[in-house]
Amino acid sequence: MRIIIAPVMKKYRDHYFLKAKQENYPARSVYKLKEIDKRFRIFKKGMRVLDLGAAPGSWSLGAAEKIGPAGLVLGADIQNTDTAFPANVLFRREDVFHRSAEFEALLREKGPFDVVMSDMAPSTTGHRGTDQARSAALCEEALAVALAYLIKGGSFVVKVFMGPDVKNLADALRKHFAVVKSFKPASSRSESMETFYVALGYTGLPLPDPPLESSAPSTV
Ligand SMILES: C[S@@+](CC[C@H](N)C(=O)[O-])C[C@H]1O[C@@H](n2cnc3c(N)ncnc32)[C@H](O)[C@@H]1O
Numbered sequence: 001m002r003i004i005i006a007p008v009m010k011k012y013r014d015h016y017f018l019k020a021k022q023e024n025y026p027a028r029s030v031y032k033l034k035e036i037d038k039r040f041r042i043f044k045k046g047m048r049v050l051d052l053g054a055a056p057g058s059w060s061l062g063a064a065e066k067i068g069p070a071g072l073v074l075g076a077d078i079q080n081t082d083t084a085f086p087a088n089v090l091f092r093r094e095d096v097f098h099r100s101a102e103f104e105a106l107l108r109e110k111g112p113f114d115v116v117m118s119d120m121a122p123s124t125t126g127h128r129g130t131d132q133a134r135s136a137a138l139c140e141e142a143l144a145v146a147l148a149y150l151i152k153g154g155s156f157v158v159k160v161f162m163g164p165d166v167k168n169l170a171d172a173l174r175k176h177f178a179v180v181k182s183f184k185p186a187s188s189r190s191e192s193m194e195t196f197y198v199a200l201g202y203t204g205l206p207l208p209d210p211p212l213e214s215s216a217p218s219t220v
């Protein structure tokens with residue numbers, strides 16, 4: 001008798017894929033955000049949320065439910081989406097590395113934000129080192145946006161591909177947030193190299209000044 005063992009990965013994907021379909025989310029990734037929120041309680045009614053890498057829109061929809069009609073989600077992605085969002089979600093097509101003046105103005109108008117979250121991922125090449133480096137660059141840019149537009153005490157959630165650059169990300173987060181945790185949701189496939197960092201309690205402190213050597217008064 002031949003025993004056929006269905007690949008675990010497929011079963012797993014199907015479960016969250018089907019659940020997302022049944023619950024009208026455009027992507028299964030919403031369950032990762034739900035797990036993050038269940039663990040860290042990042043959303044409250046009336047909050048303002050910035051969602052980087054928002055297409056097709058599951059995270060924005062999930063966050064919009066949690067913050068309610070008095071809150072706002074501003075989603076941005078390099079790709080467009082045809083997802084129909086509720087009134088408390090704004091979506092803009094935008095490359096985080098090349099933010100338009102209009103988008104910066106929108107960030108100033110709608111911010112500061114209580115939560116900045118980034119589920120951004122590069123198009124994968126299959127070359128692990130390249131994909132990790134591109135993911136790290138996206139995290140670095142997401143962090144730069146978060147530092148500029150988060151309220152003091154705000155939260156930052158970021159997806160990263162595990163690799164040598166992750167330590168730099170964690171170190172940078174610890175400089176600016178009271179609590180920094182890594183978290184791999186059960187709905188994230190175990191074979192995926194992604195994990196999430198959740199940083200709570202933005203200190204809001206400016207970056208330390210550069211060393212003063214060059215501006216030291218000259219002794220004549
Ligand atoms: C995993 S998907 C996000 C899924 C989304 N969180 C959801 O729940 O529907 C990763 C997204 O990152 C976006 N992305 C990659 N590079 C980007 C960039 N430079 N600027 C903005 N978005 C980017 C991709 O276009 C892609 O839609």
